[in-house]
Amino acid sequence: MKYIEEFQDPELARRLLDDIHATVTRPWALMEVCGGQTHTIIRHGIDQLLPEQIELIHGPGCPVCVTPLEVIDKALEIASRPEVIFCSFGDMLRVPGSGRDLFRVRSEGGDVRVVYSPLDALRIARQNPDREVVFFGIGFETTAPPNAMTVYQAKKLGIPNFSLLVSHVRVPPAIEAIMTSPSCRVQGFLAAGHVCSVMGMGEYPELAARHRVPIVVTGFEPLDILEGVRRAVLQLERGEHTVDNAYARAVRPEGNPAALAMLEDVFEVTDRAWRGIGVIPRSGWRLSARYRDFDAEHRFSVTDIATLEPAECRSGEVLQGLIKPHECEAFGTTCTPRNPLGATMVSSEGACAAYYLYRRLDIAAARKPETGTAAETAPETAPLEASPVV
Numbered sequence: 001m002k003y004i005e006e007f008q009d010p011e012l013a014r015r016l017l018d019d020i021h022a023t024v025t026r027p028w029a030l031m032e033v034c035g036g037q038t039h040t041i042i043r044h045g046i047d048q049l050l051p052e053q054i055e056l057i058h059g060p061g062c063p064v065c066v067t068p069l070e071v072i073d074k075a076l077e078i079a080s081r082p083e084v085i086f087c088s089f090g091d092m093l094r095v096p097g098s099g100r101d102l103f104r105v106r107s108e109g110g111d112v113r114v115v116y117s118p119l120d121a122l123r124i125a126r127q128n129p130d131r132e133v134v135f136f137g138i139g140f141e142t143t144a145p146p147n148a149m150t151v152y153q154a155k156k157l158g159i160p161n162f163s164l165l166v167s168h169v170r171v172p173p174a175i176e177a178i179m180t181s182p183s184c185r186v187q188g189f190l191a192a193g194h195v196c197s198v199m200g201m202g203e204y205p206e207l208a209a210r211h212r213v214p215i216v217v218t219g220f221e222p223l224d225i226l227e228g229v230r231r232a233v234l235q236l237e238r239g240e241h242t243v244d245n246a247y248a249r250a251v252r253p254e255g256n257p258a259a260l261a262m263l264e265d266v267f268e269v270t271d272r273a274w275r276g277i278g279v280i281p282r283s284g285w286r287l288s289a290r291y292r293d294f295d296a297e298h299r300f301s302v303t304d305i306a307t308l309e310p311a312e313c314r315s316g317e318v319l320q321g322l323i324k325p326h327e328c329e330a331f332g333t334t335c336t337p338r339n340p341l342g343a344t345m346v347s348s349e350g351a352c353a354a355y356y357l358y359r360r361l362d363i364a365a366a367r368k369p370e371t372g373t374a375a376e377t378a379p380e381t382a383p384l385e386a387s388p389v390v
C-alpha cells in the first residue's frame with residue numbers, strides 16, 4: 001500500500017475485523033499507548049466494531065496531558081516576566097495551570113508566541129538579542145530530537161538569550177509503571193509507531209518478556225490499529241508475549257541513529273513527574289550538564305511553585321486507563337473543550353477531548369438528564385465526519 005487512503009479502506013478493514021472476530025475466544029484488555037491512536041479509535045468507532053471480548057484501554061501517550069502542573073505553572077511564571085518572549089506550540093496555550101493558562105498571561109501583557117518549530121524560537125532569539133527567548137519543550141521521544149538539535153544549535157552559534165523549558169517523557173518507563181501498578185488490567189500493548197521510528201524497539205523485548213505481555217508496534221490509521229489488535233490478540237490466544245513490528249513502513253528496529261546521537265549529546269535521563277500519575281523513575285529527559293546554561297528552569301530559578309489541581313478532575317485515572325473519560329462527573333458538564341478543567345480535555349490527543357469531539361457523551365447524558373437537550377449539550381467543535389470506517 002502506498003497512499004494514506006489505503007489505510008482507511010473499508011473492505012480491508014472488514015477483512016481484518018472478520019479475522020479478529022474469528023480469533024478471539026475470551027476477554028482481552030489492550031492498551032493503545034498514544035493519544036493519536038486513541039483519537040483514531042474513537043473517531044472511526046473501532047472499539048465498537050471489535051468483538052465485545054476486546055476492551056481498548058486508553059493509555060497516557062498524550063504529551064500535553066502528562067506535562068505536570070508544576071511545569072505549566074513554571075511556564076506561566078516565566079512567560080509573565082517582561083524581559084521574556086515565551087514560545088510554544090499552540091496546544092499548550094489553553095492547558096490550565098493553577099488558576100490560569102498561557103492565553104491569560106498573553107491577555108495580561110505577556111509576550112507569548114505560537115511557533116511551529118523550536119527553530120522558529122531560535123530565530124526569534126537572534127532577532128531580539130536584548131530579550132530572553134524561552135521555548136516550551138515538552139513531549140515524548142518524537143519531539144525531543146528537534147528540541148535537542150535546537151539547543152545544540154544555540155550553543156554552536158553562541159545565542160546566549162535562548163533557553164528551553166524542558167519536560168520530556170519516555171514511553172518504556174511508563175509501560176513499566178502501568179504493568180507494575182496493582183490496578184493494572186492491561187494484557188497487551190499497541191505501542192506508538194512514531195516513538196519507535198525514533199528510538200527503535202530495543203527497550204521493548206525485555207519489558208514484554210518480564211511482564212509476559214505482547215507489545216505490537218503500530219501506526220495511526222484505522223487499518224494500522226486493526227492490524228495491531230489482530231496481532232496482539234493472536235499472541236494472547238496462543239499464550240505468546242513478544243515484540244512485533246506492525247509498522248515496518250516507518251519503524252526500523254534500530255530507530256533513527258542521527259536522532260539518537262543528538263538525544264545522547266544534549267539530554268540525560270532523569271526521573272520525571274507525569275500529570276495525574278506521579279513520578280516515574282527514569283521516565284524523562286533533562287538537559288545534560290554541558291547544556292545547563294540553556295535550561296530555563298536553571299536560568300530563571302523558578303522553584304517553590306505551589307500547584308493546585310482541580311479536585312473534580314480525574315485525568316490521572318483517565319491517563320492510567322482506570323476510567324473512561326465519560327465516567328468523570330465533570331465530563332461534558334463543567335468540563336468541555338471550551339472550558340477545560342484538565343489537560344486531557346484540551347489537547348488534540350487527549351482522551352477526554354476525543355470522547356467529547358466524537359460524541360461519546362452517553363454516560364454523562366444519562367447521568368445528568370437535567371443538563372439540557374441533546375442540541376443544547378452538543379459538542380462545540382464536533383466534526384461532521386465522525387463515523388465508523390466500515
Ligand code: SF4
Nearest residue numbers: 314315328335342352
Ligand atoms: S472530563 Fe475534564 S475534569 Fe474529567 S478527567 Fe477529563 S479533563 Fe479532567
